Amino acid sequence: MVERVRVTDLAAFAHQDVPFEQLVHALQPARSLARHPLFQVMIVLQNNAVASLDLPGVVARPVDGEGGAAKFDLGFNFVERTGPDGGPVGIELTVEYSADLFDESTVRRIGERLVRLLTAGTADPAMPLGRLDILGDGEREQLLTGWNDTGRTLELPAAVEEGPESETIAGLFAAQVARTPDALALVAGDTRLTYAELEARSAALAGLLAARGVGRGDVVAVAVPRSADLTVALLAAIRAGAAYLPIELDYPAERVAHMLADAAPAVVVTTSGALGALPVGAAANLVVLDGPGTREEAEAALGTAVLPGPLPDSPAYVIYTSGSTGLPKGVVVPHRGIVNRLLWMQDAYRIGPDDRVLQKTPSGFDVSVWEFFWPLVTGAVQVVAEPGGHRDPAYLARLIQDAGVTTTHFVPSMLEVFLAEPQAARCTGLRRVLCSGEALPTGLRERFRALLPAGLHNLYGPTEASVDVTAWDCAEESAAAVVPIGRPVWNTRTYVLDAALAPAPVGSGGELYLGGVQLAHGYLGRAGLTAERFVADPYGPPGSRLYRTGDLARITAAGVLEYLGRTDDQVKIRGRRVELGEIEHALTRHPLVGSAVVTARTTPSGVTLAAYVTSAGPGRAPDPAALRDHLTGVLPDHMVPVHYTLIDAVPVTPNGKVDRKALPEPELLERAPGRAPRDGTETALCEIFAELLGHPTVSIDDNFFELGGHSLLATRLISMVRDRLGAGMSVVSIFEAPTVAALALRLADADAAGPLSRLLPLRSGGTGAPVFCVHPLGGLSWPYAGLAEHLPADVGLYGLQSAGIGDDEPLPATVEEMAADYVARIRTVQARGPYRLLGWSLGGRVAHAMAGLLEAAGQEVELLALLDAYPRTEPEPAASFSEEDFLRGILAAIGMDADELGGPVEFGRVMAAMRASGKELAGLTEEQLRRLQRVMANSFRVEAGSVTGRCRAGAVMFAATVDPAGEPGDWLQHIEGDLEIHSVAAAHNDLMRPAPLAGIGAVLAKKLARTAPVDRA
Template identity: 45%
Template sequence: AERFVRLLSQVAAEPDRRVGTLEVLTPTEADQVVRAWNDTAVEVGPAPLPVLFERQARRAPDAVAVVAGDVELTYAELDARANRLARVLVDAGVGPEVVVGVALARSPAWVVALLAVMKAGGAYLALDPAHPAERLAAVVDEAAPALVIAAAEVVERLGPALAGTTWLAPESPEVSARLAAVGPEELSDAERGGPLRADHAAWVLYTSGSTGRPKGVVVPHAGVAALVATFERAVGSGPGDRVAQFASPSFDVVFAEMALSLLAGAAWVLVPDEQRVGSALAAFAHRQRLTHLVIPPAVVATIPPEVGLPDGAALVVGTEEVPAGLVGRWARDRVMLNAYGPTEVTVNSTLWRCEADWDGPRLPIGRPDVNTRAYVLDAGLRPVPPGVAGELYLGGDGVARGYLHRPGLTAERFVADPFGPGGARLYRSGDLVRWRPEGTLEFLGRADHQVKIRGFRIEPGEVQAALARRPGVDAAVVVARDDLGERRLVAYVVPRPGAALDPAQLRAALAGELPDYMVPSAFVVLEALPRLASGKLDRAALPAPELSTPAGRPARTPAEELLGELFAEVLGRPRVGVDQSFFDLGGHSLAAMRLVARIRAGFGVELPLAELFVHPTVAELAGRLHEGAGPDGSAVDVLLPLRSGGRLPPLFCVHPLFGLAWPYAGLVQHLGGERPLYGLQARGLGDPAQLPGSLDAMAADYLERVRAIQARGPYHLLGWSFGGLVAHTMATQLQAAGEDVGLLALVDAYPLNAAERSSDEGDDEDAALRFLAGLAGLGVPAERGEALDRGEVLAALRRRGGLLAAVDERTVTAMVRVAANAARLMREASHVRFDGDVVFFAATADKAGTSISPRRWERFLGGAIECHDVACTHVAMTDPGPLAAWGPILDEKLRKTETQFEMTERNTT
């Protein structure tokens, strides 16, 4: 009533005032939400992270600092190693504000490098070596580190993608000698060129951007001391404690773990990769006597309650909304904290001590941390009353500097603090929250996850909360999807152990609680919600709902049953039919690698990857496993059926330089379900004696196989790289024979110019092997005289992973031979004119500064070139991301071409 009277008084006094500017809060409420609930100031003496660590090293030098398997480092040993490496870095030019990349796996060497960078004054740039080379290259290109610390094998794998970057391998003889030559004592300010200051950059962490471009958050040291004080007050840690090191090197939770361990005098215990979930993690925690764990709620949910965690071990969960049911199981007899905080505010911003008997629909995220301020504001940056949703703005010691080299985005997300001292800033989190009556915050969802369905604005978090209240529901997420013909809500639910969820019952329950427009159109029951490496929900990996039951018979054998489960797991589907093709269901070459790994684990059988391309259904693959799963040679046949059924004219795809058509498997999911898809592969893969003598001979040979499938035109042809030259030649031969060519699609394929034809390439097989080595990430010497071992290339392919990791040495030898022959055919080719149009897909990421252009085809075409740019490199054109960009365009062009041919036929009959 007091608020209402206050509003009416303002309207009466200023009738022309905009309604949105009226003050809703009473003075008492305004003081409460702005000042009283933000009374967090504590004198902690801001200090750089290395200083906080060195205090602990001086206090207890012989205490254990890092544990990794059988390796233990004391604080004195860790400090000495970090000091030595810091001196080497200073000699290399590192100092305050200099960015240094660290591309090391979780290990003692990684901990040493992280501390050394900061001791030298530099800013730690996290480069997780498990990430794809392309992403790391993008990060390094933008962050421009002065140098990157990396293990030799990482340099070997990523070197070509990150050319021009200075690398330092700590275990190399050269660096080892330099480390031995410098002292282990703490660095002086004179050595590093000035004192370490709290306002210096401490780390740069890259997070996903809404535009798809990662953004680097620059975090200074200023908030680290407050972070340590926050955890000390909330959970306590110190000498004798053992804290799990669980987080990825590129995830900011690493620094929360450090605040509890190295900055508090406790031991930091690295959790092995193979023991990071379920009973294995629980057993590790007991064996290592862990006292503190900072892990995502999804991981906590995998730990069997009967195994549990060590008595009294503190549990810090966060990174996403925590299901209330999880708290009931884990918050008894231990400290369990619900931690909230964006990367942009030094890891953590609020904490709530979980109550085991909590019965509310959502857990609070708590109160602001030490020296942190939290404001719930409306669009005009005015505080909203308790209980009213608003956007969370965060201020205080921990606010990051901004985004590296992104001033526009920094200005958008970091704004002046209207409630703080002069010059203070707030981070605009994008999270919707509200104040609870007792002064804790409640997380409601993302502001940018609000959706409009049939004209109604909906916050999916409200629907999620209603689902979470249903018996048997352990976790739920609700999203709007556009792949159902129109925008609709889809609910993903995870049952509690032993519970069975019926989507019809869930729908009926929600219909009795929510307006009809808020009831999801589809419900998908999952074993677990998909997660990113950080533990956060991977919204992009939520599977599209299946609106019909998979066609075909049910599984008849245990092998078919298990294979069906593995197919469904890899493809992110609730179930699959035994006669449905892996590639029809959305599988691609990288997913195929994951399936092969799951089959290896589930069956104890080493299935050749090629088998999946030839036998892509559960039923066929089960039969092959029963027979012994040895390679039958069909995966390197000239004709590779990727989808053989369908009423539409097929698309024939010609192999690139090395002869395999496997990379085209990912196209299946982007073409209409009635479109057969065939790959054409080099004859020389199976029999070296069958290498063709000319491009014309190769094209004629492939057309024999094409006509055996499709007797008359119009024919649809596609070729990537060298395959484009063959497809063009096939098209001209078809026209010469009086046949119609429906669509000719060229994928980043270019005829050689005169200079390229006349250049002396030397040994083609050697050049082909070196090119293959480059694809494998193997650095190769430029000097032609230095031999390259095929076994070495094969080993590099397997280390790198991906599609070519599955080939054996015989196939590598054949691929090199095929590529060398293809290089000769390209130089000797005499292209003739194709009387028609071409659809061209051009890779744009590696063409800068070159003369390569689709216009090279103009003199060999009688029609137009319709060019579509794809933001990737030449070799990445058939990776899932680029395929998703050009595959649908190809499908549309095929359909339009067929419509035009049908109209022409009707007009001529």
């Protein structure tokens, strides 16, 4: 018996006339009302006789519904037709569709394919459904060959010598050198090299590599910061016949060690400043570009070395990408593929001597390959961005304008923040901007076109296919929400295939496969993985291969490819490929983790990673903060999850696979209680941090990057601070002062004492003993803030600044007087040792004197770091220091030459230039600037008149090798411990620039890795 339902609440009828789709929308607000709420496709089979309805007093007759509104997105109406004798004669099919969602041609194709499917199925009922062919006459040929008709004979430029090498990067470069030897080839800061000079430097280094045993097919690792030397080293490796392996210096040491062990390079090329970023014993065969005797060895080898040079099928480079098995894998790309890519690019976009191409992409990201070599094989100029500059849109906008850059690349997420930079609109000299690495939203394309007159081009391709294999000119209109990835380039083939490797019909989704000349050889030393991803091509020439991209795509009726997503767990974060399995493997290496699952989440702040872990056993729950620290030591920062959630067990589907949909909402890291905001600026910053990073609350001690921030979000933070507080700052400021408290100091009123305080917290907090940095001759410790991103997260950083900048207090007369003052100040932060001291220039001598005073008080000095500082054994007269000397120093600090002022070097002009620069000094008032001049003049007198004493501690010395100011060994007479000397390939005044600072920071980070206890009582 069926029980009837009694309605006891008449209010249930109050909205009975509301359309059902509105009810569904109320329950599912995110659901579009453009589609039917229950289902999208209706199939009806009319196989009964003529319908009849006999009721007293009622007459019923059929009404033709043609011309009415479609009730569903698609409706398939099958009607059996009978003959005169009443027997069946066939089935008539009518397709009804919503004109808002489909056009007639699409529906007609669907209907035709359905007819072919039914016809083939009835002809051979035993045929598996997946093998029934639904492609029409000519459609298969168009999919397989018509739109893949990309064959092109490469027209190589006239080479110095005809032969196989002319079809390599080395050959293309040699041909260009022969055509334009005296033309400008490269600009990197103050370095300018012609093609002949670049050829000579790379030839000398190639000769040295050959003399060290490098030959055709070898691998040469290049661990050099972005600079002219980096380009020289890459060219030299290639000219020696080897493949270059780029080593990014900010990668964790364990990752770098794996890459070097896996690739087994014949030689590692590096610099003295970058040596600290390499693992101990990384390579027995090192070439240190700025090391003693390297230049002489290269010049000697140039005349005797035999350079076999590469062949078209020789590997050109090896780039490591994220690996699903837990370790990164090296992709081996031959010259033949990248040369095809470069020559197609030149034919498509045409650059020449009046073009300047920006090289800003890190060398470990394959987009950098064409940034390095496209300009150098076409006669254009390569403009090199400073290390770290790719993260700062304000810097990039200035560089594009100042250097006359005409061509550059952005991943879409970076393009978005670049367009938000006010100075971007001034980059009207850009002629072409290329995008790749992520899907390009149509809205972003429109914002670009509204702001800049340059052409925008969307490219697509994996590292395994020589950077890019398809291209789309964004001047062509497309109604899709994501800009198409376009059509295949020269000598490449693209197929959208189903699971049986059959071509997917036009408009249908499938996995994208790539074929043609640009395919990589495979994965270095990974034959099994190579065979899995590079499969036989059933449609190409005998012996040809296809690369399985794992990307979903479809082909439009015009033969244009549209990207639809992924078939696996791979994601792109800021343009970089990330295999979630690699992160999961890294997590399970922690002794307290049993199993791990990592997911990618799209949030308003971008794609973020969430980790879920189970405990390795009862009572062994891992601490989320410890997991993050563990991953930071083995993975690049873009692969470190933001969220960490402890779960009892990993949920699985009935077939045993991980059920990611059943995972709970990720948890934010628990943070130690922090201080509440103390004023309006800190309150606003806390609100901005919380809104941008998705946290309910933020304290003034919370670190932007530890909360999940990264360089792209930092640019959004700048914009929000500018909009809400009316204050400007740089991306570097956030790296230097990543907490609300520290950032608020940076934003303080120019008249306030915050940034000019005598003891400036550059990064407060931490459980380890902090590093105290003594100012150089200028009196300010701001330049040391850049050390923060290189030192361990638990190490605080403080700057000691000179008296007399924030007010008119008396100035010290001797180094000893300075040292006594600064010792008293640091002991207000750290009552007892061990102490860590660092000083640059005059600051080094002061730090040495502080060490002596602390030791006399019974305290231990654990670290004494001297940055190009030298002892003085007898007093000397102070060097002259005029107002013009001071103002020229200010111009140098903001990166200007005196002849750019448009007039004499005087206070007013320099003040205006300083404020327009946007650099840190721009916030100083004229009164503060004049105080700074007074302080510097006093520093020159103090430095000259004080004699260096002696301390018991040892010291680590960083000596600038460009125009050295002294002999590092002189310190042995003034210390009792050991002296450790590191050469830095830079001038004295450039030590705090990103590249030298990264090398110094890497050395210091290793020394500070073992946390020393700190007593802040």
